[in-house]
Every structure is written in structure tokens, then in C-alpha cells.
Amino acid sequence: MIKVNEVSKSFSGKKAVDHLSFSIIEGEIFGMLGPNGAGKTTIFRMMTTLLKPDEGQIQINGKSINRNINGIKQCIGMVSQHFSLQSEMTVEEILELHGMLHNMPGDQRKKRIDELIQFADLWDDRHKLSKTLSGGMKRKLMIIRAIMHSPSILFLDEPTVGLDPVSRRQIWALLNALKRNHITIVLTTHYIEEAEKLCDRILLLDKGEKFLDGCPGDIIEKVGRYTVEYFDGDSERYEFFDDHEAAVAYGNSMKNGFSIRRCNLEDVFLKYINKKVD
């Protein structure tokens, strides 16, 4: 469905994305995970036509994307990292504007607005100006705005950044509901838990390059099943083991105490690039 082929982008001579290739399958939730500066937002913006790649090609449904190709734009929706909402417009007006920009007929717009406002639990707030909404409500509004024209692909850039845990879980529930409606979801995140809980497949990025991709479970298994965390006097150290007994035995050999936990995606970053994601 989406094919990224040898895409590169530089800013002031510095490579933000370096010959990146991957593909996304229809109906999946695909996550791009990496620390700050990994190139997640750059590739996201190239996939949504907001940035032009220096090299390489991005195809959606077999067609190269380009700002001038409106057929492709009709099948994508986008939620950016910022609260990009018209502050002087109400929830309903923002959705109405989006519907008009996507050439939806009036009666269809009205029906869809009612349906989406109920779906996102914003019915009581539909006449409020967007500037008066909470962060979680704004994010929900941005998501339903992005799917107002019923796109087949939804792009989300850090959809839960800056939100409290309750709002974050509400957004996850909303995204899972969209997945059940067969929308392909592409998201960037630097939250490990978000990637593990939501994504069918993930792409791990660092310094604009891919270093691993696959299902979260499979990727984690490459590191091991158990992580021993300990302090060696200077810094925190991590060792990875396939079985619990070996992990306990290793931990017991440490002088300063230790803890054992299941491996997660953070450990993948620690093992391969010696860096935490958050």
C-alpha cells in the first residue's frame, strides 16, 4: 500500500533521513519509533506531501506522491504533532471546513460530523471554540478531522505527546476503533508503551537510518526475554537473557543490587544503538 524507496532528506547539509526504505501493508498500524532527531517527523512529512524528498520515491497505492496529485491526498488523513486547529472556530466548524476542503456534499458533511463527534465523545463540546478545549480533546478533534473525509490511510505524528495518561489511553482506544474499520494507520512515537500496545509492525530509526523493523514481539525477542538492570558505580547497565534463571544468577553476582524485568522495545535501542528512546 505504501512503499518508501531509498528516500533521503537533508537540512543545511545534515542528513535527517538517509536512504530509507520500507513498506506498509493495508490495514495495519505501523509505527516509526526512535529517539529525538531520528528522522521520524521528516519521513512523516515527506509521506504526507508536506516535504519533498531530496532523493528516492514514496508511493501510495502504486502512485508516486506529490503535492499536485489530489487523488492521493483524498485517500490520506493527517494528524500533526502540534495542535494545529483554528483557534477562532468551533469543533463543528473545524470539521465543516475540512469537509468542504475535501469536496464533501453538505448533507454528507452534516451526517459525518454528527457521527464523528459522537465517536470521539465531543458531543457536549461541539459548539466550543477549539482554543477552549483541553489537550486530549484537541487531539481527539484533530483525529476525527483527519478521518472526516473517510481516508484509507491515517498518518499521526506523535499523537499522544504531551497528554496525560487518561487522555493517552482514550486516543489509543480511538485508534484501535479506527483499525477495526480497516483504516491503515501510520504513526510516529517515542513512547515505548504506545508502540508496543498499538502497532502491528514497527520501524526503529536512529540518525535517519533504519536499524530494525518487524513485529514488536519478534524484535524484542532478538534482544532476549529478561533484562537485568544494575548500577556499576558510574552508570546504569543492562544485560539481556533468554531465561529467567540465568538472569537471576547474573544479578546475584552484582555487588550493588539489581532488578529483573521483561525485555521491551527500549532494550532494543539500548542493545543496538546504546541509547534510550525517551
Add this chain to the structure above:
Amino acid sequence: MVFCAILWEEWIVFKRQFKQITASALISPLMYMLAFGWGLGNNITVNGLPYIYFIVPGIIALTTMNTSYSAVAVLLNIHRLYDKTFEQYLIAPIPIYFLTLGKITAGMLRGMYSGTIILLIAWIFGVHIHLTPMFILIMALNGLTFASLGFFAAMVVNSHAEMNRFSTFAITPMTFICGTFFSLDNLPYAVKIFIDILPLTQVSTALRTIASGGVVNPRNVIVLFMYFVALFLLSIRSCYKVNA
């Protein structure tokens, strides 16, 4: 539909901020009229007309210019760089030339609104200038030209501070030198030639001619139209290339 959507958004914002928009559009031109027209120019005549009759078309020209330019340049630059709402337009299936035309038309309408208020105030205070459809057309063309300049600036300028500088160098000089407050007849020839090719000069000259019952020199309209076309094409090009 898309064109209407852009104007509808502007209308919603205009309705909500009606008082602020109206007040801010009025302050500078009213001060100019008060200070230069009724204050300083009370006993002055220019080209045989009381100075207030000379200055009102000039103030309408600069008000239309300033409002059209600012309504597009400042707001669009904020929407592109700060609140990022311009992204919504870029990823919508809209032809770029429609998007550009919609935003520029909205800016022109804002300029027309401010210019009309000045006309009304002048009328209330007894300055009854000659109004024709051509007068309105030139006001509109002025608005389109400077809204196009504003659109271009909003696309190519990458910070709010730079945006201010752009306005200082591109707009402020025209406010004062393009025959808005004084006749260009007595200026040195070389200076006059330079000022004569600027877009606001065409507007203030044409509006003043109509206001005093004369016939517009077609050259004024043609030059202004050429500015509009050039700036409109530049705006479309910059919108194709802009990185949101």
C-alpha cells in the same frame, strides 16, 4: 466548493473578531486624516482642491494596501509557522492555484472593507468625493495586488521577525512616497520616475483622478494589473515549493 470553503473560514473568523478587526483597520487612517487632513492641511490646497480631498483617496489606497497585505502576510505566516493550520490546506486535495486565489481574494475583501469604512467616515465628515465603479475596481485590484505580495511573503519568509523586516522594507516606504500624502509633481525627475513605477502610485493617482471627477489613465490600471499577475504567479510558485 474549495474557494467557498476558504472564504467561509475567513468569514467565520471575521465575524468573531469583528470589533478588533474594525478598530485596528481604522486607527492609522483616522490619525492620518485627523493630523494631515483636518489638522495640518486645513488651509492648504493641492491642485486646486482642499487638502482633505487630496488626501482621502491616498489614505484609501494605503489602507486597502496595508489591510490586504497584513491580512494575508501576517496571518498566513502565523498559520504556516506557528499554529501550523496551513498544513490542512496543503494536504487537502485542492489545486494550489485555487488555494492561492482563495486566500488572496479573502485578503482583498478585508482591504475593501477597511477602504469602505474610510470612505464612509470621510463622507460623514463632509468629504464627498466622486465615486464610480472604476474607483471600486481599482480598490479591489489594489487589494488583490498587495494580498498577493502578502501571500508570497508568507510563503518565503521563515520567521515572524523576518516578516516584520519584509514589511518595513516593502510596505512602509510605499505608504509615504507613492503620492498618498503629497503631489509627485515637484520631485526630482529621477526620483519621480522610480516612484512612478511602484504599484501604490498607480492606485493613489487613479483613485485621486476619479475622486476629482477625472478619467483614469489606462496606464495606471494596466501597470497595476501587471503587478497583480506577476505577484499572483510568484505566490502560486512559492506555494508549490513551500515546506510547511
